[in-house]
Amino acid sequence: ENFFFTQLFAPSAPGSALYDRVERMFRVERHSLRIFWEGRPLAEADVLCDVCVIPDDDRLNLELEFDVTPEFLRMVNAGEQVLRSVEVPVHYGDDVPSRTFFVTMTKAFDRKPFLGGFRNKKSGSLYHHATTQTHVDREVKRDTTGKHSRVTQTLGVTRSAQTRRECGSQMSRTDVVVETTFDRIVVAKPYFSAADLLALQIQKAMKLQAFVRGWRARKKAAAMRAARDAEDDALREEDERRRQAHQQKRQEEIRRRTHPRSAKDFAVLYNELEAWRLQETQRIHESKGLTEAERRVALKELLKKETKLLQTIDRLQIHANQENKVARINKRLDKMSSAKTWGATRTVQVETPSTIRARELKDLYNGLLLNGLSIDERLDVLLHVKWTVKEFDCPLTRDIVELIDREADLLNRGRKDSTLAQLRGRTANLFLQFIDTPEFNPEALAHQTVPLEYKPRPHVQLSKW
Known part of the structure; x- marks a missing residue:
């Protein structure tokens, strides 16, 4: 928990004294705590001056470890100094059993917090504002039943008021004629008592409750319908997934029997x-x-x-x-001609001279396998291949050049493509061997299944001038 505490022990004190002191201070079991000095556990039979190197200031730092940290120590902040822990009994009353709590006492701040104030410029004295923790009693609510009724508010007049407009009324008499053209007859409505108001409030409250309950019921029903629809959709999607998986499996089984590959x-x-x-x-x-x-x-x-x-x-x-x-x-050709990937998190595609060379050879090989080309296009492909392999002089390149010259001569004589299939296949195979040779294609070295020193290669030995 990163808190610390200070205790005084003699250099000749055994480890059991330390364990007893910690056990009494923190109310923990002996088997659930351990004391270490520089990572080494301290046994009860060990003596401090024998197993520990005591510094010159006589302050020895030991580490304390709990299997289960007590609840009252978990609230101690990191870096605080623990003084001791005390038992505090709390009584709840006669009928309620009392409980005992453990309270950890930590060292307060050496400097009191500044709460405001002023400094006397003449004497230099500091005057701080004070704080109090006075218990404030709660306001006692008085009984006001019967004090807000109509009778209470109209019982006697304590203050008179004079209106700004004078008005009056005149009763009909034998000597006075009263104009009644614009008079209105006002009839008092039935008296609305407090009981009637309470009954109306109850009625309106019940109506509001009905509306709220209806809204909650509709909301719950909508949620249930949404859950039902979601479940139906999930089941439908699962059925569709299983159907597609079954269909794919069936198609795969059909393909394995009609067009097997492996x-x-x-x-x-x-x-x-x-x-x-x-x-x-x-x-x-x-x-x-x-x-x-x-x-x-x-x-x-x-x-x-x-x-x-x-x-x-x-x-x-x-x-x-x-x-x-x-x-x-x-x-294999795609791997040879693909760009290099550098970096672990942010990858970068890098083109090297060997990958560019491998891509050019791959394009020439694909050009040799193309069908349906005209005579000029075919001769152009053969010419590119010829000049590519003539950079090196060995039995393999000489065979490729000879086959290319033979095919070019037959094309110039007007031979059909069907009669040149075997010749073109042999040329493509030899050029593929040319691509797989590290001396002609450096990128092919990383794709060799057998090391070069373990297989004879007389057809790729370069001529020495």
Whole structure:
């Protein structure tokens, strides 16, 4: 809690004396407190002068730790000096049992707070304003029942008043004619007593209560309807999510069987084919109306169907291997040509000469794989590839240049694109080897699966001049 207190002990005092003093001061159990000196726990059998280095000013700083800090110590602010704790019994009355509270006493400020005042310039004396803590009695409310009624306020006249306008009335007599043209007959209404006023207030209060209760009921009903609608929407969204997940799973299962890509997809096809073969074989053997010759014919037809299905799976596997190979090549080329990312929190994309070189080679490789180009466009791509690989002289680059010259000669002779497919495929494969060689593409060094010193590479050895 970061508070401190000061106690006086002899240098030869044992640790048990310290524990006893702290236990009496703070009313805690012996097993719930520990005393440390510079991180080392102080045992009860230890002597202060033996285990501690006492400074020259005889002030030794020890650390006190509680397993559970007492409630009355939690209110002590950090940095305050605790003097001691006392027990204060509080009596609530004869019928109520008394309770005992622990109060922590801290050292007050050495300097009293300044509350205002003035200084005498002649004598230099300070005169401070004073504060009081005088208990102020509450105002006693007097009984005013019957003092605000109509009878009380009109009983006797204590003060007269003279109006600014004179007025009067005249009764009819035999010798006086009173004009009654503009007279109005005023009839007093029924007397409205205090009981009637109280009944009216009760009636209006009941009406207001009805309005408030209706408003609360409508508010509660609206909240219940909103909760119901929210629950319905959540259930509807959950059903839609499950339906979409089921549909996606169904589409994925269909794709895995019609267009398999991974080894797991082909394992599913082989397992289903084996299950179908076993089921059909069992059905043929359990058929009672078939003769032995018919059963052999049925098994033969089943073998033909199985062979045909296996051939279909093999074709799909060959096609999937080709697609996976193209995908792996494109992924590797994208990683080589992507910009470097620097920074942990704020990332920055940095282009290096090696990434720019890898991107140029990737564009040339994609240009070699393009179909439907005109003769001039194809020759332009071949020329760029040729001048790129001629920067280096090795068996690989010489083979690429030879294949490019051969394709250019065949194009000039008017050969069709279908007859050049194998030649173009070989050129693309050799140029891919050129891209994967660190001597020609420095970025390829980070994507080598086998270290260069462990594999022979006679086709990329540069000629020494």
